[in-house]
Amino acid sequence: MIDLRSDTVTLPSPAMHAAIAEAELGDDVYGEDPTVNRLEALAAQKVGHEAALLVPSGTMGNLIALLTHGTRGQRVIAGSECHIYHYEAGGASALGGLVYHLVPNLPDGRLDPTALQAALDWYDDPHHAPPGVLCLENTHNRCGGAVLPVDYLAHVHALAHAHDVPLHLDGARIFNAAVALNVDVTALTQHVDTLLFCLSKGLAAPVGSLLAGPQAFIDRARRVRKMLGGGMRQAGIIAAAGIVALNEMVDRLAEDHAHAQLLARELATIPGINLDPVRVQSNIIIFKLTSSRYTPAQFVAALREQGVLLGTMGGPLVRAVTHYGISGDDVQAALAAVRAVLAA
Numbered sequence: 001m002i003d004l005r006s007d008t009v010t011l012p013s014p015a016m017h018a019a020i021a022e023a024e025l026g027d028d029v030y031g032e033d034p035t036v037n038r039l040e041a042l043a044a045q046k047v048g049h050e051a052a053l054l055v056p057s058g059t060m061g062n063l064i065a066l067l068t069h070g071t072r073g074q075r076v077i078a079g080s081e082c083h084i085y086h087y088e089a090g091g092a093s094a095l096g097g098l099v100y101h102l103v104p105n106l107p108d109g110r111l112d113p114t115a116l117q118a119a120l121d122w123y124d125d126p127h128h129a130p131p132g133v134l135c136l137e138n139t140h141n142r143c144g145g146a147v148l149p150v151d152y153l154a155h156v157h158a159l160a161h162a163h164d165v166p167l168h169l170d171g172a173r174i175f176n177a178a179v180a181l182n183v184d185v186t187a188l189t190q191h192v193d194t195l196l197f198c199l200s201k202g203l204a205a206p207v208g209s210l211l212a213g214p215q216a217f218i219d220r221a222r223r224v225r226k227m228l229g230g231g232m233r234q235a236g237i238i239a240a241a242g243i244v245a246l247n248e249m250v251d252r253l254a255e256d257h258a259h260a261q262l263l264a265r266e267l268a269t270i271p272g273i274n275l276d277p278v279r280v281q282s283n284i285i286i287f288k289l290t291s292s293r294y295t296p297a298q299f300v301a302a303l304r305e306q307g308v309l310l311g312t313m314g315g316p317l318v319r320a321v322t323h324y325g326i327s328g329d330d331v332q333a334a335l336a337a338v339r340a341v342l343a344a
């Protein structure tokens with residue numbers, strides 16, 4: 001199977017398997033797993049923040065961030081297309097009593113500036129829920145892997161601070177953004193107060209994400225992680241692969257982006273597909289199926305018969321994601337399958 005559904009399907013590299021086998025372990029809830037401690041220090045250093053915390057998933061990392069920044073009755077201001085709202089089961093509301101205030105996302109992942117300003121300009125009046133935290137997402141999943149540039153993050157950071165609101169970044173794929181922009185990741189991460197990033201997507205580690213920010217914030221976040229059941233004991237098993245991910249798997253993301261470019265350029269030429277390849281900036285491609293012969297679900301099912309897996313995104317949208325498990329030959333084979341299905 002050529003699995004283009006997500007970069008979460010990546011399997012660990014041989015170096016990760018070796019690191020897992022040899023990992024030095026301890027009880028991380030006591031702070032005694034040396035491999036976790038090394039990963040957290042490395043992660044903080046890579047993103048230029050004071051401290052970092054290993055968490056089981058991106059979803060838990062975002063939730064911990066929101067619960068640590070905000071308190072019951074405060075607002076989480078976030079984009080209308082963000083992962084935090086669409087795909088994280090309403091955790092901040094369900095578990096934290098926070099209210100989601102969605103600001104329309106522009107197609108390039110930015111927030112509508114007028115609506116953002118209005119969301120931040122609140123008045124200290126008992127009618128209103130005060131803002132607790134503002135969230136951005138980079139790269140932006142539902143906006144087709146769109147990359148938010150450095151100057152935009154700097155601008156939103158300044159705006160948030162002018163309103164005394166912390167800025168949290170869902171940077172599940174922040175290294176994809178840095179590679180796409182050809183900047184060190186700290187050029188981006190210096191402009192947020194806290195960020196979440198995943199080891200288990202394009203970086204190919206089997207499990208784990210990191211929440212990074214100021215030491216005092218991470219100390220509080222550690223308690224919230226425990227409360228949510230995210231304190232893991234000999235988590236060095238996971239962290240060992242994470243260290244390899246951070247040290248060895250970042251630069252190769254450029255290969256995934258090149259594969260996505262190739263795939264997008266060719267898909268755009270196939271009748272029945274509507275796609276602007278210029279919009280593809282990282283490893284995610286979202287296109288509109290315009291063929292009247294298939295619904296997206298039927299199209300994806302027909303491709304499965306041909307050994308290619310894609311995902312549906314609601315309505316006419318279909319998603320393909322390139323990653324460590326996809327070679328140039330796989331891209332060509334996937335294209336041949338799409339052509340065959342749509343020509344059939």
Ligand SMILES: Cc1ncc(COP(=O)(O)O)c(C=O)c1O
Binds near residue numbers: 140
């Ligand atoms: C942008 C974004 N944020 C957060 C997550 C959540 O990560 P996890 O699947 O590890 O919970 C994902 C997962 O796909 C994502 O795409």
